[in-house]
Amino acid sequence: MTALDRPAVRTGSRARRTAPPARGGAGWASWRAVALVVGALVMLFPLYWMVVTAFSDQGALTSGPLRFFPENPTLDGFRRAFTLLPFGQFFLNSTAIALVAMALSVTLNLLAGYVLAKYRFRGQQVVFIMIVSTLMIPVQVVMVPQFQLVAGLGWINSYWAVIIPRAAEAFGIFLCRQFMLGIPDEVLEAARLDGAGHLRIFWSVVLPMSRPLIAVLVILTFMYRWNEFAWPLIVLNDQQLFTVPIGLSFLQGEYGTDYPALMGMALLSTLPVLVVFALFQRQFVEGVARSGLR
Amino acid sequence: MTTAAPAAVTAPVPREDPPRRRRVSRDSLAAWGLLSPNLLVFGVFLFLPLLATVWLSFYSSSGFGPREFVGTDNYTELFGDATFWRATANTFLYALLTVPVSLVIGLGIALAMNKPLRGRGVLRAIYYVPYVISGVVIAVAGRWIFNENVGVINRLLRSVGLDGVPWQSDAVGAMGSLVLISIWTKIGFVMVVYLAGLQSIPREYLEAAQTDGAGRWQRLRYVVVPLLKPTTIFLVVLGVIESFQVFDIVYVLTGGGPGNATEMLVTYAYAEGFDARRQGYAATIGVVTYLFIAVLTALWYRRQRAQEADL
Numbered sequence: 251m252t253a254l255d256r257p258a259v260r261t262g263s264r265a266r267r268t269a270p271p272a273r274g275g276a277g278w279a280s281w282r283a284v285a286l287v288v289g290a291l292v293m294l295f296p297l298y299w300m301v302v303t304a305f306s307d308q309g310a311l312t313s314g315p316l317r318f319f320p321e322n323p324t325l326d327g328f329r330r331a332f333t334l335l336p337f338g339q340f341f342l343n344s345t346a347i348a349l350v351a352m353a354l355s356v357t358l359n360l361l362a363g364y365v366l367a368k369y370r371f372r373g374q375q376v377v378f379i380m381i382v383s384t385l386m387i388p389v390q391v392v393m394v395p396q397f398q399l400v401a402g403l404g405w406i407n408s409y410w411a412v413i414i415p416r417a418a419e420a421f422g423i424f425l426c427r428q429f430m431l432g433i434p435d436e437v438l439e440a441a442r443l444d445g446a447g448h449l450r451i452f453w454s455v456v457l458p459m460s461r462p463l464i465a466v467l468v469i470l471t472f473m474y475r476w477n478e479f480a481w482p483l484i485v486l487n488d489q490q491l492f493t494v495p496i497g498l499s500f501l502q503g504e505y506g507t508d509y510p511a512l513m514g515m516a517l518l519s520t521l522p523v524l525v526v527f528a529l530f531q532r533q534f535v536e537g538v539a540r541s542g543l544r
Numbered sequence: 545m546t547t548a549a550p551a552a553v554t555a556p557v558p559r560e561d562p563p564r565r566r567r568v569s570r571d572s573l574a575a576w577g578l579l580s581p582n583l584l585v586f587g588v589f590l591f592l593p594l595l596a597t598v599w600l601s602f603y604s605s606s607g608f609g610p611r612e613f614v615g616t617d618n619y620t621e622l623f624g625d626a627t628f629w630r631a632t633a634n635t636f637l638y639a640l641l642t643v644p645v646s647l648v649i650g651l652g653i654a655l656a657m658n659k660p661l662r663g664r665g666v667l668r669a670i671y672y673v674p675y676v677i678s679g680v681v682i683a684v685a686g687r688w689i690f691n692e693n694v695g696v697i698n699r700l701l702r703s704v705g706l707d708g709v710p711w712q713s714d715a716v717g718a719m720g721s722l723v724l725i726s727i728w729t730k731i732g733f734v735m736v737v738y739l740a741g742l743q744s745i746p747r748e749y750l751e752a753a754q755t756d757g758a759g760r761w762q763r764l765r766y767v768v769v770p771l772l773k774p775t776t777i778f779l780v781v782l783g784v785i786e787s788f789q790v791f792d793i794v795y796v797l798t799g800g801g802p803g804n805a806t807e808m809l810v811t812y813a814y815a816e817g818f819d820a821r822r823q824g825y826a827a828t829i830g831v832v833t834y835l836f837i838a839v840l841t842a843l844w845y846r847r848q849r850a851q852e853a854d855l
Contacts, residue, residue, distance in 0.1 A: 278760075282656045289653065290670045293728065297673070299696050300685050312694040316703060362582045371572030377579065384590055386837045388789040390810045391830030394607075394817045395596035396589060418585035448574045469676070477678030479792045484818065495680040499796055502684050509688050516681040523676045531669055538740045 297517075304328070304514035311509060327510025328518070331501065334508070337515055339490060340497040343409075345522070347482075347493060348475040351413045355471045356464065358418055363426020364456055368438060378427065384420045390480055397484055411485040412493075416475070422467055429463040429540055430456065462537035465530040472526050494519040594834075600827035607823050618828035628829065630804050631812040632836075637719070638808065639787035642726045647779055649727070650734025651772075655764070657735065658742045668739075672732035679792025682729060686797050690721040715805035718798050722806055726793065730786075734779055741775035742768070777848050781841055788837045809833040 303311060304327050306320040331337055366378050396415060405411035433456060441451045457464070479495040486492060492500075498519065501512050527534075601618055605611035622628050653671055657664060674682070689695050690711040698708030710717040745768065753767045769776075791810045794800060800807035800815070807815075809829060817826030 279659075279661075282659075283661060286653070286656050286661070286667050290667050293670055293674060293731070296685055296689055296728070299689055303688065316696070316699045358582050358585070361578045365575045365578045369571055369575040371575045374575075377583070381582070381586065384586060386785055386834065386841060387590060387594055388791075388810050388813075388830070388833055388837070390789070390791050390814050391827075391833055392590065392593035392597050393814070394823045394826055394830075395593035395600065398596075398607075399589070399593060414585065415589035418582040418590075423582065448578065452578075473676050477680070477792075479678065479680050480795070480814070495678055495792075498680050498684055502687070502796070512684055513688065516684055520677050520681055523678075524673065527673070527676050528669070531672075532665075534736070538736055 300513045300517050303509050304517055306510055308508065308510055324510075327508070328514040330508060331511035331515045334511060335497050335501055336489070337494070337497055337518075340492050340494045341518075343491055344476060344493040344495075344519075347409050347412050348472055348522075350409070351416065351475040352468065352471045354413065354417045355419050355422060355475075356467045359422035359426050359467055359471075360457070360460065360464070361452070362418075362423045363428075363430050364452055366423070366427045367430035368433070368435070368456075381420050381423050385424075393481065393484060396481075400485055406485055407488045407491055409491070412478070412482050416478070416481070419471065419474075422471060425466060425470075426460075426463060429460060429537070432540060433459055462533040462540060464537075465533035466537035469527055469530050469534060473523050476523055597827045597830050600824055601831050603824045605823040606821045608821075611824070614824065618825050621825065622828050622832065627804050627807065627812060631807045631809050631829075634719070634805070634807055635788055635790075635809045635833075635836075638723065638726070638790065639784050641723045642730060642787060643780060643783035646727045646730035646734050646783065647776065650731045650779075651738050653731065653735045654738035654742055655768070657739060668735070671735050674729045675732040677729070680796050682725060683793045683796030686721060686725045686793070690725075712798075713802055715802060718802055718806050722794060722797060725797065726790070729793075730783070737779060738772065738775060741772045745771050773848075777844070781844060784840055784844070785837055788833060788840075809836070 302318065302320055305323040305325070306317075307322060307324055307326070310317070310321055362381070366374065366381075400406060400411045400415065405414075437455060437459075438451055441455045446454065477495060478493070479499070482493045483496050483499070486496065494515075498512070498515055501508070501515060600611075602613060602615060603611045604614045604617070657668060661667070690697055692698055692708060692710055692712045695711070698711070701708050709720070711721040712718060749767055749771070750763055753763045758766065789810055790808055791814065794806055794808050794811050795814070798806040800811050804812075810833060813826045813829040813833065816822045816829060
């Protein structure tokens, strides 16, 4: 970009070597880098402080001078957390719910996005607008009737109560439709002429062309389901079924201020999302870009 | 899509029409079939509860025993309810503070990140990470970091001779901590979306502006920002919707307090519905919240369309 900033110097290497303006570009570039790094440190600080807290001794945190690394690093906080509440169980529960819900949601998202982008049928626009308009419904607001419905189905204290009502997901469908509008009709038509059926085309033609999209969906849905709090809190009353966020809120509520334990569990609970993000993040920006999220 | 139309227009023999229509109807059958699981879930678990919420807003119900039809009493009560107005003001304030600030910062980072830079992938990931962390984790960490007495921020402030900020006991402080934390979580998403938008701006536009003598700021002001407008519209609408639905962070960070200084529409609806067990009244708050969101979204879209028509 520094070369672009100074079109005049592009005329020859001699001119460039003697051109002082290039220094302005270099100065800008290094300020940019410094600003980005400082910003990144600010962004990281809360996480860093969680790490310091998790490995510290409870007493040393609140008294004495402020220390920016644990004086005697200890795992006691983690140990205490696991004895205060069955977090091992909570992690299993969260994992099961998040994986099943993610697989289900991503499949449904892709199907709906494909149909809305590539089929022509009466009522298509209406369906699309209705689906997108559900984004405006605050989930907590419809929770009372939702709860009564789920209770009527006998799903209270079952994972289906957490998974099924959230299986259809407007934002994911929106992303899929935008992305799949970019798949050329000719490719689908060719597959159709080869005798491929609807599901066959979807499976062997559309899905292989949608890998960045699937990466975005996997990150987002896993994250939504893993992080979800209010709805599981309402439909799961049996402690054995709790998810990690519910456990965290109880750890904070009932056991006062055991900050090392709380921060230790908070960090552990963030790891799976970070792993999923790290695995798929390369494709993430491409997927967002091609979903027309802009 | 568009290829279907020319095919129909150029079809020379009318005889081709009936089989074509048959294929279309078979297609639409398949379309509805493929859509049906989604439509079933949306219908049963979202639209039905939404209608039930509207219906419930005309009733008084504790969830146990019979519900009683009360007409528009809930709405009358709502308009005289100081907590409701406080929650409304708080929600608007929260949106007004978090959305523009996170957009400006996110755009700044995206602009700085949109050029080759060593370690760009790592930096991008760092800025994005807060967005993937759960609201509950953010809130429990926020309560610790913003703790008035032993939190790291106030201890840092005191160590340089300043007074600690009353993040928890004071209305302004509590809202301030909530807003700061929310901006921290939103920046990364804004950045990624703007980065995608920036990558779609043709290089020639910027080069042309440069040839015409436009400086860095002028290129940003007159080329980049206008071209990013669709991205900005999308982010504002999504940001406002998110702001009006904020729940987890508030519920765990402040519980709406101190007093009702950080009570939001959705946390208030939740408290009325599940703690006070006034389900009809909670539904009323919900209906009004939904209307706020719908009206704001519609107004924003109309304004943008009007502006585009002016151009």
